[in-house]
Amino acid sequence: MPGSPPPPETDSANPPRRRDRTHLLYVAVIVAVVLGVAVGLLFPGAAKGLAPLGTAFVGLVKMMISPIIFCTIVLGVGSVARASRVGRVGGLALGYFLVMSTVALAIGLLVGNLLHPGDGLRLTEALRASGEAQAAKGGESTTEFLLGLIPTSLLSSLTEGQVLQTLLVALLVGFALQLMGPSGEPVLRGVGHVQRLVFRILAMIMWAAPIGAFGAIAAVVGATGAGALKSLAVIMLGFYATCVLFVVVVLGLLLWAVTRLNVFSLLRYLGREFLLILSTSSSEVALPRLIAKMEHLGVSKPVVGIAVPTGYSFNLDGTAIYLTMATLFVANATGSPLSLGEQFSLLVFMVVAAKGAAGVSGAGLATLAGGLQSHRPDLVDGVGLIVGIDRFMSEARALTNFAGNAVATVVIGAWTRELDHDRAVAVLSGRQPFDEETQLDAGGGDATRGSPPPAAPDSSARANARESAREA
Secondary structure, eight states, X not given: OTTOOOOOOOOTTSOOOOOOOHHHHXXXXXXXXXXXXXXXXXXXXXXXXXXXXXXXXXXXXXXXXXXXXXXXXXXXXXXXXXXXXXXXXHHHHHHHHHHHHHHHHHHHHHHHHHHOTTTTOOOOHHHHXXXXXXXXXXXXXXXXXXXXXXXXXXXXXXXXXXXXXXXXXXXXXXXXXXXXXXXXXXXXHHHHHHHHHHHHHHHHHGGGHHHHHHHHHHHHHXXXXXXXXXXXXXXXXXXXXXXXXXXXIIIXXXXXXXXXXXXXXXXXXXXXXXXXXXXXXXXXXXXXXXXXXXXXXXBOHHHHHHHHHHHHHHOOXXXXXXXXXXXXXXXXXXXXXXXXXXXXXXXXXXXXXXXXXXXXXXXXXXXXXXXXXXXXXGGGGGGGGGHHHHHHHHHHHHHHHHHHHHHHXXXXXXXXXXXXXXXXXXXXXXXXXXXXXXXXXXXXXXXXXXXXXXXXXXXXXXXXXXXXXXXX
């Protein structure tokens, strides 16, 4: 028509992206959590029956964890030139996890000895029986743990949902592809396509998050009620405050000292994952998204593939703080306080025994009971005192564990020179947002890491040199 403006020019090579509507999903999650609390308080009987909704959602996410870990590690390890690079990352990660767990243990002991949680509480027969039941769930010897790393078959780790078994098999496949050389490249490309498929399935599953959050929160509020929290508020609030201080002060200072990145920017970047963990009380539901977001942040695939899955079993900062404070709580409540020597020997044992508990809601309680059963059986009955609020403390454990693994991945990436700092700054500042639709870099990226952000003209040579050094 005369006078009509010309149609906008379109670039066929770069079609316009669809509008991101995933922010509506997380608004729905917040609304679902509020409704869940209301239903749990007003209709506790009916609310208890909603627990399967939360269980089903967590199960759907867990279904995707092994394939995502497998693809990430195979692509990362299989595409690096030297196997020693992977070994260096793994050794550094384990050393970091050991040091940070010790720091978390010491902080938990310090706060627990200052607050004296559990003083004045009484142990009833019902709580005694509850503590014995939790002790029956806990306990696994080191030999059983090591033998459990070996899957029944090469593919069983992908079907049984064992994170460390998947890690072992993926490392073996990645190293095998390294040895195959150019003949292994078609396999790597195929794994890359599978990775995109599983992340797309995960993006579909996340739309069920409001339903899962509603069921999980309603069930726990309906089962515990508000009255169960009153007499136990000291340890619960003290534990939450300790976790916040650990994340902000200890992890924040470490992140700034190593990378000059702000921990609050990193936590804001992972805000949607924290909301999922808060509503389900399990950090495992956010593991696939943590892998995708750390790669998008600029950490290379080998570092992400090794640090994140391993950290979920060994980097348990929140669980370490919980075990220390909960043990002191039980000892004080039963009138059998621990000496300083007993505290260190018992709690170091329980931190080691806590492997694998990070992603499982309620696993920390069974670990606490199992550790007491092994070292101080007379304290096991007191575990029943903490059962009523463990679900709420489990959320703080999961949130702290998740934050600790995110910081660990970035720090280890910086130490091994596998972190693109310019990209990280661009991502955390919001200039390069995460693609919520595919949960992979929109630009496609290569097999080793995501596409770098557009470099400024005066920094292109430096960016190309850094990229060439990484691929060498």
